[in-house]
Amino acid sequence: MNVLVINAGSSSLKFQLLDTNTREVFAKGNCERIGIEGSFVGYTVNGEKKQLDVDMPDHKTAVQHVFEILKAVDKPIEGIGHRLVQGGWYFPESKVVTDETLGWAREVAPLAPLHNYAEADVIEICRDMFPELGNVIVPDTAFHYNMPERAWRYALPRDVVDKYHVRKYGAHGTSHRYIWRTVDEFTNHETHKLVSCHLGSGASLCAIEDGHCMDTTMGLTPLDGLIMGTRCGTVDPATVFYLNRVGGYSIDDIDTMMNKKSGLLAVSGVSSDSRDVRDGAANGDANCQMALDMFNYRASQLIAEMAASMEGMDTMAFTAGIGENSAEIRAAIVDRLGWLGVKIDPELNDVRSDDPRVISTPDSSVKVLVVPTNEELMIALDVEALLG
Known part of the structure; x- marks a missing residue:
């Protein structure tokens, strides 16, 4: 399956188009300095490194440039995956994007305001530009969500913890999950x-x-x-x-x-x-x-x-x-x-x-x-x- 992976930051947007079966990477790059003077896209398509110096006042413009760049790749995009830094209390696992799950991403954004709002905006843009494509939210916190309560609970008043969802969420969960998968296979x-x-x-x-x-x-x-x-x-x-x-x-x-x-x-x-x-x-x-x-x-x-x-x-x-x-x-x-x-x-x-x-x-x-x-x-x- 040819999947476009998008990782939006406060002023950046990384992307990669790859085949999940062969693991071949067709294109990858990073839109940098979004909303800042001197913005550009550094990318590699079909093995050739390039740079596009272009004004990117917002993430919508950045996504448009990404899809324009990907036209040079003779591979159809069959799905889009979005890295979400903070899944909060709604995402114990990755989920398909719907109006409801996108709303959840915005609701928990105060826990990671520089990243979640930007990624939620990018998801909306992708849905508008390519309504026929499915989108999936993959939160960095999901892998940690079901750790034992003794590990995630803070010794704070229960009413405070429950009302504001204060707990250990962790991060880098997608990386740690990949490391486990790889080590498990490598060590038989x-x-x-x-x-x-x-x-x-x-x-x-x-x-x-x-x-x-x-x-x-x-x-x-x-x-x-x-x-x-x-x-x-x-x-x-x-x-x-x-x-x-x-x-x-x-x-x-x-x-x-x-x-x-x-x-x-x-x-x-x-x-x-x-x-x-x-x-x-x-x-x-x-x-x-x-x-x-x-x-x-x-x-x-x-x-x-x-x-x-x-x-x-x-x-x-x-x-x-x-x-x-x-x-x-x-x-x-x-x-x-x-x-x-x-x-x-x-x-x-x-x-x-x-x-x-x-x-x-x-x-x-x-x-x-x-x-x-x-x-x-x-x-x-x-x-x-x-x-x-």
């Missing part, structure tokens, strides 16, 4: 307790037992858990009150600070990109080294926490930008788990490949893998399953 179904490590500019861990999410590190929003590129990760909640009352920062100021000005960027004082931070550390920058030390320390702590939620782990998998590409960070994290008997082979760890691979030693207590993620394929497979 011998994996039962997997800690999936999605480490990138946004980062989260997930404890997966026999295909079911048992816990994850992100919470009500993607701010919780690991230190990330610009997000602070877990801090004492009272920090917000303190900065507001004593520092004079508004709630919006603190929101921006914790989401966009913290993390590796804040500690290193150099960049939110781990590659720049590693370069700085290699050149003797103490702040960059501290940023890496904190990232690795926190990741190892939370891996152990995820394992505790399953009462053990037999497999770990690194994925996403940092997890797939930084042998140095993988080694540093695993080194801190040596007390659990986890070991990796330095030579295997240094291998670069687009395929899943084992990097642990034969005597390691836990099998450690590197698995390139493919959220677009996972979304496309959901479209195929729901639309046939």
Whole structure:
């Protein structure tokens, strides 16, 4: 089935057209700086990279350019899948777009206002432009929705929790689900307790037992858990009150600070990109080294926490930008788990490949893998399953 996968952000729109049977990607690209001066579309069609410098005042214009670009591909679009960052309490699984489900996406948008509203708008545009095509919503939160209540419930008054739907929702669920599927096949179904490590500019861990999410590190929003590129990760909640009352920062100021000005960027004082931070550390920058030390320390702590939620782990998998590409960070994290008997082979760890691979030693207590993620394929497979 030829599926168009769309992932709309506040000022961007990524797209990919692929065949779910052959897994061939016919076209992919990203509309960048939507609503901002200097907007453009970088894309690859039929193996040829191109860039279109064009004014895109809104997502509707961006989608129109995407469909114009896709005319160069001699493949019919048979369904459209939409990544939704926050499915809230309505989406324990992916769902076909109807007036009702689209309304749900908008209703839960306050939990992810920069993304949900944009994606809901794009869904409407796709329905208007191609009413004959089916659309499917694939929420990032769905995989985590049915984790045990002891993991998702916050110790807040029940009336508050129930009225405002306050709970752990998690994120990166589509990626974690793909990692489980791939690891399960790769290990001939011998994996039962997997800690999936999605480490990138946004980062989260997930404890997966026999295909079911048992816990994850992100919470009500993607701010919780690991230190990330610009997000602070877990801090004492009272920090917000303190900065507001004593520092004079508004709630919006603190929101921006914790989401966009913290993390590796804040500690290193150099960049939110781990590659720049590693370069700085290699050149003797103490702040960059501290940023890496904190990232690795926190990741190892939370891996152990995820394992505790399953009462053990037999497999770990690194994925996403940092997890797939930084042998140095993988080694540093695993080194801190040596007390659990986890070991990796330095030579295997240094291998670069687009395929899943084992990097642990034969005597390691836990099998450690590197698995390139493919959220677009996972979304496309959901479209195929729901639309046939």
